[in-house]
Amino acid sequence: MCVVIRIPWLLSIGVLVLVTGGCVTIKDANIRQQIIGSNCNQQNVYNYTEKDLPQPLHTLTLERDLTDLLSYRNLNMANAIGILPDLTRYIHLKKALESSDLAKRLSILELKQRIDHKINIASLEVSAVASEMDCEEERISQVANYLKGSESETESKLTVAAIVIGATGAITTGGVIKNETASNTVGIATGITEASLGLLMLFNNRKIDFYHQRNALREVWQGNPSSSGFPPFVWYYLNYTDPTKDIPSVRQEIIDKWKNFGQISESEDDEGRAITPVYFGDGGKYTTEQLVNRADMYDQLESQITLMKQDLKALSLALEHL
Numbered sequence: 001m002c003v004v005i006r007i008p009w010l011l012s013i014g015v016l017v018l019v020t021g022g023c024v025t026i027k028d029a030n031i032r033q034q035i036i037g038s039n040c041n042q043q044n045v046y047n048y049t050e051k052d053l054p055q056p057l058h059t060l061t062l063e064r065d066l067t068d069l070l071s072y073r074n075l076n077m078a079n080a081i082g083i084l085p086d087l088t089r090y091i092h093l094k095k096a097l098e099s100s101d102l103a104k105r106l107s108i109l110e111l112k113q114r115i116d117h118k119i120n121i122a123s124l125e126v127s128a129v130a131s132e133m134d135c136e137e138e139r140i141s142q143v144a145n146y147l148k149g150s151e152s153e154t155e156s157k158l159t160v161a162a163i164v165i166g167a168t169g170a171i172t173t174g175g176v177i178k179n180e181t182a183s184n185t186v187g188i189a190t191g192i193t194e195a196s197l198g199l200l201m202l203f204n205n206r207k208i209d210f211y212h213q214r215n216a217l218r219e220v221w222q223g224n225p226s227s228s229g230f231p232p233f234v235w236y237y238l239n240y241t242d243p244t245k246d247i248p249s250v251r252q253e254i255i256d257k258w259k260n261f262g263q264i265s266e267s268e269d270d271e272g273r274a275i276t277p278v279y280f281g282d283g284g285k286y287t288t289e290q291l292v293n294r295a296d297m298y299d300q301l302e303s304q305i306t307l308m309k310q311d312l313k314a315l316s317l318a319l320e321h322l
Contacts, residue, residue, distance in 0.1 A: 034139055068089065074318050083118050094108060129234055
């Protein structure tokens with residue numbers, strides 16, 4: 001709602017101060033499009049069930065050859081991208097290889113190419129997901145900057161108005177008006193006006209409608225068995241945790257950081273029902289601070305997903321030394 005405040009000053013002269021309280025009018029069609037929807041996702045929505053995810057590594061019976069030659073992180077990444085069977089066969093062939101066995105050499109070469117291909121495809125998919133996170137972060141930041149610019153413009157106008165009123169009041173009470181009573185009245189009116197403008201600057205917090213039906217933050221927050229925003233092996237990687245180890249999943253680590261750094265807070269309504277923060281819905285009214293915070297949350301999620309490439313690289317290097 002737009003609020004109009006009329007402040008009397010300098011005897012009977014009325015100063016009209018127009019302040020847009022909490023509403024931002026979007027005239028630019030391109031900006032409206034940025035607010036309503038996102039073009040960051042260039043792929044179809046992922047459609048799979050929990051059964052399509054890799055089986056948790058700790059539930060699998062692994063051969064000694066694998067556990068002796070590869071680390072737990074290597075094996076978990078190999079399981080995530082579905083190359084454990086190929087790895088097992090590859091190691092068996094390498095151990096049984098004789099220098100004169102051309103057929104086995106060809107089989108090893110074919111397996112190695114297939115394994116490398118799957119690692120490369122997984123790396124590309126990680127890059128694709130990370131690029132969507134980065135694009136969405138940039139979209140949010142642009143809207144936040146637009147909203148901040150609107151706030152700054154109003155603040156500048158209020159500052160100029162306060163300076164003009166203060167200067168005019170000082171000149172008037174100092175020499176123009178000789179009557180002491182009138183001078184005091186003008187001084188009080190000027191002070192009230194300046195204080196009112198100061199309050200308007202203090203509470204100059206705009207809001208803007210911002211929508212995000214495809215919401216990666218919601219996927220991470222809810223932690224459903226499957227995801228429409230992340231491919232199966234990425235979702236497996238984010239959610240995997242070994243119950244025999246006191247280490248939370250990557251997804252839980254992300255949520256814990258959001259909470260620990262005060263980026264999100266859980267609250268309840270009057271009836272004790274949990275209130276979902278605006279970040280995890282389909283959109284709503286955002287302040288500049290909330291938009292900046294949402295962008296930071298996407299940046300953190302992007303960083304965690306990009307770190308998957310380190311595990312892919314470590315797996316690839318480990319295979320080179322087998």
